[in-house]
Amino acid sequence: MLPIEAEALSYAAGGVAILQDVSLRIEAGPPLLILGPNGAGKSVLLRLLHGLLRPGRGRITPEAPTRGAMVFQRPVLLRRSVGANIRYPLALAGLPWAERRRRAAAALEEVGLAALADRPARRLSGGEQQRLALARAAALAPPVLFLDEPCASLDPAATRAVEEIIAGIAARGTKIVMTTHDLGQARRLAGEVVFLHRGRVVEAGPARPFFNGPASAEAAAFLQGDLLW
Ligand SMILES: Nc1ncnc2c1ncn2[C@@H]1O[C@H](COP(=O)(O)OP(=O)(O)O)[C@@H](O)[C@H]1O
Ligand SMILES: [Mg+2]
Numbered sequence: 001m002l003p004i005e006a007e008a009l010s011y012a013a014g015g016v017a018i019l020q021d022v023s024l025r026i027e028a029g030p031p032l033l034i035l036g037p038n039g040a041g042k043s044v045l046l047r048l049l050h051g052l053l054r055p056g057r058g059r060i061t062p063e064a065p066t067r068g069a070m071v072f073q074r075p076v077l078l079r080r081s082v083g084a085n086i087r088y089p090l091a092l093a094g095l096p097w098a099e100r101r102r103r104a105a106a107a108l109e110e111v112g113l114a115a116l117a118d119r120p121a122r123r124l125s126g127g128e129q130q131r132l133a134l135a136r137a138a139a140l141a142p143p144v145l146f147l148d149e150p151c152a153s154l155d156p157a158a159t160r161a162v163e164e165i166i167a168g169i170a171a172r173g174t175k176i177v178m179t180t181h182d183l184g185q186a187r188r189l190a191g192e193v194v195f196l197h198r199g200r201v202v203e204a205g206p207a208r209p210f211f212n213g214p215a216s217a218e219a220a221a222f223l224q225g226d227l228l229w
Contacts (some may be wrong), residue, residue, distance in 0.1 A: 001062065001064075001068060001142075001143035001144055002026060002027060002028050002143055002144060002175060003025050003027045003028075004025070004026040004057075004060065004067060004142045004144065005025050005026075005027055005057065005059070005060065005063070005129060006022060006023055006024050006026075006048070006049060006060045007023050007024040007058050007059055007060075007061075008021050008022070008023055008057065008058040008059075009021070009023070009048060009055040009057070009058035009060070009196060010022070010055060010056050010057040010058055010060075010220050011041075011044055011048060011055055011056050011083060012032060013054065013058050018041050018199050019041045019044055019045060019048070019055075019060075019199045019200075020199045020200050021200065022041075022045060022058070022196075022199075022200065022201050023058075023201065024145065024194055024201060024204055026049070026175060026177055027175075027192055028062075028173075028175055029175065030176075030190075030191025030192065031166070031170050031176035031177070031178060031189050031190055031191050031192075032175070032176065032177045032178070032190070032191070032192045032193070032194065033178055033179070033180060033186045033189060033190035033192070033193050033194075033195060034046065034177065034178065034179045034193075034194045034206070035180070035183075035186055035193055035194070035195050035196070035222070036180075036195055036196035036197055036222070037197065037222060038181065039228055040197055040198065040199065041196050041198075042148075042179040042196055043148050043149075043179060043198040044225065045196065046070070046146050046148050046177065046179055048060065049067065049146060049177065050066055050067055050068060050070045050146045051064060051065055051066035051067050052066070052070070057217065058211060059066070060128060065068055067144060068142045068144035068145055068146060068175075069137040069140055069142040069144075069145050069146070070137070070146040070147070070148070070178075070218070071133045071134055071137050071145070071146070071148070071150055072133075072148050072150075073148055073149040073150065073153065074146040074153065075129045075130055075132065075133035075150045076133075077121040077122055077124075077129060077132065077133065078121060079120070079121075079122060079167070080109065080120070080121060081117065081118050081119060081121060082106060082113055082116050082117050082118070082119050082120075082121050082124065082132055083104055083108065083117040083118065084102065084121075084136055085121045085132060085136055086103075086104040086107055086108065086132070086136045086139050087100045087101070087104045088142060088159060089132075089136060089139070090103055090139060090140065093140060102176075103139045104117075104139060105113075106134060107130050107135035107136070107139040109131075110135065110138070110165065110168060111132065111134060111135040112131065112164050113128060113131060113132060113135065123148055125157065125158075126153055126154055127155070127158025127161060127162070130150055130151070130158070130162055131161065131162060131165060133150075134150070134162065134165050134166070134169065135165075136216070137169075138165075138169045138172075138174065141172075141174065142173075142174055143174065143175060143179070144174065144175040144176075144177060145169060145174050145176055146177050146178070147166065147176060147177070147178040147179070148178075148179050149179055149180060150162055150166070150178065150180075151163070151180070152180065152181070159182075159185065160184050163185060163188060163216070166178070166189060167189065170189075176189070177185070183223065185213075187207070187208075187215065190207035190211075191206070191207055192204070192205065192206055192207055193205070193206075193207050193210045193211075195210070195214070195216070195219045195222070196224075197218045197219075197227075202216045202218050202219060203215055203216050203219050211223065221225040
């Protein structure tokens with residue numbers, strides 16, 4: 001699956017250009033954070049990379065119906081127990097019963113939901129639901145995991161719990177590709193960044209130099225909190 005190579009992607013909707021000439025390469029390594037002001041095109045780019053949308057122009061390799069797993073801002077959970085939410089996709093993936101049990105138990109343990117395994121998933125709090133969505137994705141051990149603002153509707157404590165889980169998934173070798181509007185979170189998690197502005201990649205590279213001294217005026221303004229759209 002890796003590297004994923006996006007070449008000169010363009011995407012338009014309703015005659016409006018949303019992404020223009022976006023090229024990037026996703027390689028194994030620490031998390032890649034896609035940053036940029038509201039409306040920059042981060043969510044659309046993530047959906048293109050995962051395969052939920054098809055680019056109008058350009059191409060993404062490897063070609064596949066979908067690449068990796070994805071977790072959304074608002075988790076989509078089955079009307080079943082917490083444990084069943086994890087085991088179901090493992091069954092779809094063809095894993096044998098004992099392996100499904102083993103992986104589901106390990107994933108629930110990792111996100112601190114083992115005690116809630118028999119609860120209806122949709123009754124969990126927002127933070128617990130997002131941890132479950134991450135556990136479900138991580139149990140599949142995907143080579144790459146796309147996360148679209150996974151903490152956008154969570155409070156600070158739930159956000160920190162989710163960040164720890166994401167760091168754990170990354171440490172076990174899954175490439176994280178994630179959007180966030182939370183710069184503190186981006187600094188904590190990012191190994192590399194792609195900075196989008198008005199549908200174009202303005203900067204891309206290792207996180208530390210980007211945060212310490214961005215090359216572009218747009219990124220500098222964004223990091224100072226001046227560039228809001
Ligand atoms: N299906 C769509 N039809 C029309 N416009 C869209 C569609 N999806 C996204 N957009 C527009 O594209 C721009 C980028 O959206 P998005 O990727 O959600 O931004 P971000 O995630 O960076 O905030 C926004 O102006 C949004 O309104
Ligand atoms: Mg978005």
